[in-house]
Amino acid sequence: MKAIVLAGGYATRLWPVTKHRPKMLLPVGDSTVIDRILSDLESDDRITDIFVSTNERFAEDFEDHFAENGYENVSLTVEDTTEEDEKFGVVGALAQLVDREGLGDDDLLVVAGDNLISFDISEFVDHFEAYGDPTLAAYDVGSLEKAKSYGLIETEGDEVVDFQEKPDDPKSTLVSIACYAFPADAIRFDEYLSEGNNPDEPGWFIQWLVENGTVRSFTFDEAWYDIGTPESYLEAVGWELGGENVVAEDAAIENTTLGDNVHVLSGAEVVNSSLDNTVVFPNATIVDADIRNSIIDKDTHIESLDLAGALIGAHTQLTNGG
Numbered sequence: 001m002k003a004i005v006l007a008g009g010y011a012t013r014l015w016p017v018t019k020h021r022p023k024m025l026l027p028v029g030d031s032t033v034i035d036r037i038l039s040d041l042e043s044d045d046r047i048t049d050i051f052v053s054t055n056e057r058f059a060e061d062f063e064d065h066f067a068e069n070g071y072e073n074v075s076l077t078v079e080d081t082t083e084e085d086e087k088f089g090v091v092g093a094l095a096q097l098v099d100r101e102g103l104g105d106d107d108l109l110v111v112a113g114d115n116l117i118s119f120d121i122s123e124f125v126d127h128f129e130a131y132g133d134p135t136l137a138a139y140d141v142g143s144l145e146k147a148k149s150y151g152l153i154e155t156e157g158d159e160v161v162d163f164q165e166k167p168d169d170p171k172s173t174l175v176s177i178a179c180y181a182f183p184a185d186a187i188r189f190d191e192y193l194s195e196g197n198n199p200d201e202p203g204w205f206i207q208w209l210v211e212n213g214t215v216r217s218f219t220f221d222e223a224w225y226d227i228g229t230p231e232s233y234l235e236a237v238g239w240e241l242g243g244e245n246v247v248a249e250d251a252a253i254e255n256t257t258l259g260d261n262v263h264v265l266s267g268a269e270v271v272n273s274s275l276d277n278t279v280v281f282p283n284a285t286i287v288d289a290d291i292r293n294s295i296i297d298k299d300t301h302i303e304s305l306d307l308a309g310a311l312i313g314a315h316t317q318l319t320n321g322g
Contacts, residue, residue, distance in 0.1 A: 108187055117177070138174055
């Protein structure tokens with residue numbers, strides 16, 4: 001089996017924090033979302049090659065990160081895009097990647113690099129191999145309103161009998177997340193696209209597969225976070241930290257109250273302040289401030305402010321009255 005990790009998005013909803021870094025490399029506890037995925041994939045002997053698909057803008061970031069972490073079976077494959085409006089759509093990009101890397105003769109695992117998932121990917125592969133049919137991971141989001149934003153599935157047992165991409169009137173709350181396994185004979189991206197089908201969300205391709213054959217579901221319960229927004233990113237951090245805090249050894253914390261789920265990274269300085277449910281990036285300085293539910297990027301100086309739900313870009317200077 002070969003694996004593709006999707007890491008080509010520009011994460012505009014997390015700007016300015018992700019304007020110059022991929023969201024997959026944002027810290028979640030002592031690791032990142034994509035590192036959790038890659039570690040899972042490398043530990044499964046059935047997966048022989050792992051391709052991380054990204055864009056030209058972030059290719060160097062991933063190259064440096066992979067070299068630093070010593071991955072053995074990971075290769076970077078680069079889309080010919082540098083901006084959001086140049087993207088081919090996920091299915092279009094997958095079709096190009098399969099052609100570019102000569103895939104298609106082996107089973108294929110596709111997983112989004114920005115998904116924090118609570119199950120071991122090896123369990124998902126076990127479920128796929130038990131049937132040999134296209135298989136998706138499914139999660140109950142518990143809200144009809146939330147379900148409108150995802151691919152909604154209906155099942156009989158573990159067979160998917162209906163799939164609706166982002167329905168206006170969802171009938172259930174069980175959704176497909178971006179984790180799929182395809183037998184070699186179901187890697188039909190070119191056929192799907194040649195019929196004029198939607199090249200954007202992979203859910204449209206899954207819906208097409210459901211209409212043309214058997215698709216299985218692998219349902220899990222514990223946790224799933226798509227870190228596409230500041231809120232979902234902080235929720236993922238909170239789940240990972242479980243109410244605890246992570247403070248880098250070389251960060252300076254003085255006369256400061258740390259609430260729950262606070263991560264202070266290397267070189268940051270926090271003085272006479274209060275932090276709760278907040279990530280502070282390297283070399284940021286916070287003085288006389290009360291900050292909650294916020295993301296503070298690197299080399300930022302914040303002084304004498306009360307912030308809630310803030311998303312502060314790198315190299316920003318914010319002081320009371322300034």
